[in-house]
Amino acid sequence: xxxxxxxxxxxxxxxxxxxxxxxxxxxxxxxxxxxxxxxxxxxxxxxxxxxxxxxxxxxxxxxxxxxxxxxxxxxxxxxxxxxxxxxxxxxxxxxxxxxxxxxxxxxxxxxxxxxxxxxxxxxxxxxxxxxxxxxxxxxxxxxxxxxxxxxxxxxxxxxxxxxxxxxxxxxxxxxxxxxxxxxxxxxxxxxxxxxxxxxxxxxxxxxxxxxxxxxxxxxxxxxxxxxxxxxxxxxxxxxxxxxxxxxxxxxxxxxxxxxxxxxxxxxxxxxxxxxxxxxxxxxxxxxxxxxxxxxxxxxxxxxxxxxxxxxxxxxxxxxxxxxxxxxxxxxxxxx
Numbered sequence: 001x002x003x004x005x006x007x008x009x010x011x012x013x014x015x016x017x018x019x020x021x022x023x024x025x026x027x028x029x030x031x032x033x034x035x036x037x038x039x040x041x042x043x044x045x046x047x048x049x050x051x052x053x054x055x056x057x058x059x060x061x062x063x064x065x066x067x068x069x070x071x072x073x074x075x076x077x078x079x080x081x082x083x084x085x086x087x088x089x090x091x092x093x094x095x096x097x098x099x100x101x102x103x104x105x106x107x108x109x110x111x112x113x114x115x116x117x118x119x120x121x122x123x124x125x126x127x128x129x130x131x132x133x134x135x136x137x138x139x140x141x142x143x144x145x146x147x148x149x150x151x152x153x154x155x156x157x158x159x160x161x162x163x164x165x166x167x168x169x170x171x172x173x174x175x176x177x178x179x180x181x182x183x184x185x186x187x188x189x190x191x192x193x194x195x196x197x198x199x200x201x202x203x204x205x206x207x208x209x210x211x212x213x214x215x216x217x218x219x220x221x222x223x224x225x226x227x228x229x230x231x232x233x234x235x236x237x238x239x240x241x242x243x244x245x246x247x248x249x250x251x252x253x254x255x256x257x258x259x260x261x262x263x264x265x266x267x268x269x270x271x272x273x274x275x276x277x278x279x280x281x282x283x284x285x286x287x288x289x290x291x292x293x294x295x296x297x298x299x300x301x302x303x304x305x306x307x308x309x310x311x312x313x314x315x316x317x318x319x320x321x322x323x324x325x326x327x328x329x330x331x332x333x334x335x
Contacts (some may be wrong), residue, residue: 021160028194030156032273034228039269041223042242043249043261044170045221048177048246051256054190058243059104062127063215066100067093067222067238069131072143072232082146087162090223097219098212101196107210109204112193124243131234142233145226159228166224167262170215170217173314175258177213181261186210190256215328241286246270248289254303259330263305268292 017037021030042064050057057242075086108119115243131137148155177183185206188196197203226232246261249268270286300307 001094012040013112014053017026017164021157023243024151024268027156028277030160032277034156034159034163036227036266036269039246039249040165040265041170041221041285042218043246043253043265044174045217046215046246047255047261047325048170048174049186049210049259051184051261052183052190052251053210055109056247057211057214058240058247059108059124060215060246061121061238061240061242062104063097063101063123063218063244064222064225065127065131065234066097067136067219068226068232068237069126069143070096070219071223071226072145073136075145075227076143080146082114083125084119084158086146086227087158090162090166090220090227093223094216094218094220097215097222101212102208105208109207109211119245121240123239124238128234128289131238134298138312142231145229146230147230148256149225153316159224162224163221165219166220169220169260171262173213173217174291175208179272182206182209187256193195222265231335245289248293252292252304254305257303257305260303260305262334264303 004144020033038107042060044055046060049055071086072091074089074092076081080086080089104120104123107114108123110117132140137143150158150327177186180237185196185201186200188201189203190204193203222237226237244267246265249264250261251264252260252268253262268289271288275285275288302310
């Protein structure tokens with residue numbers, strides 16, 4: 001019964017996302033929804049490795065930018081028309097990002113957690129500076145994509161559903177990993193890497209596989225972003241704020257949980273887009289991010305989802321305790 005109720009809530013949430021662009025037709029709000037879905041996919045995919053293994057990756061923008069440049073470069077060199085055929089390049093962006101993740105992982109995953117964070121940041125800046133200085137990337141001028149001559153009234157709808165598809169893919173992959181033997185190995189590495197190795201876990205291979213898998217959805221999201229915007233610049237697709245944002249979304253929602261990154265991205269990215277549109281100060285959302293992060297760290301250090309779950313379990317335990325006490329006292333009272 002409990003499983004059916006849980007699945008019912010998920011189906012209800014999915015139905016709400018599916019009908020959203022049919023009910024809300026304002027391009028501003030559907031644009032916000034598209035960016036929110038993109039970050040939901042990225043945060044979920046990031047959490048699939050960093051949340052489960054304990055290795056915090058602050059270089060995921062490498063895969064996001066690689067996916068974006070894959071979309072732009074292939075679309076231009078193949079002389080593709082500005083239509084729905086460009087969507088076929090979205091999975092290719094994920095494939096290229098995963099391929100790039102292999103050598104990056106071979107370098108970064110040879111060290112332990114804190115050093116790993118530093119190395120991922122260094123690799124990110126290598127990719128950012130390369131995109132700025134190489135001629136085939138367009139340098140600081142960026143790249144233009146084929147113009148898509150769709151009407152503004154329905155321009156956002158295809159992008160919305162493709163973004164929703166990427167979220168579903170990332171969520172299902174994350175759930176499959178968590179419930180698999182491979183996912184248990186990642187969690188064992190997070191708890192005690194040396195002990196996991198002693199129990200027969202091939203630590204480096206497991207970490208590299210998880211790292212590569214997590215890059216796929218991020219690369220697809222970057223490719224979709226490039227197609228949606230119609231142009232890319234290295235400072236925007238290789239953006240350090242992107243790395244911080246998806247990490248904060250997962251941490252605030254609940255690091256290592258399934259729902260946490262989805263909820264964190266849904267709330268924070270929607271808030272960020274709204275604040276950016278409503279106020280002239282484009283960096284105001286960073287102050288809000290910092291304030292929210294401080295509140296969560298101080299009062300809900302394990303994340304919002306875990307804090308709510310623990311509060312619900314505590315309340316349920318208290319209720320059951322009251323019922324037990326009442327049942328025990330009742331016979332003595334009536335006698």
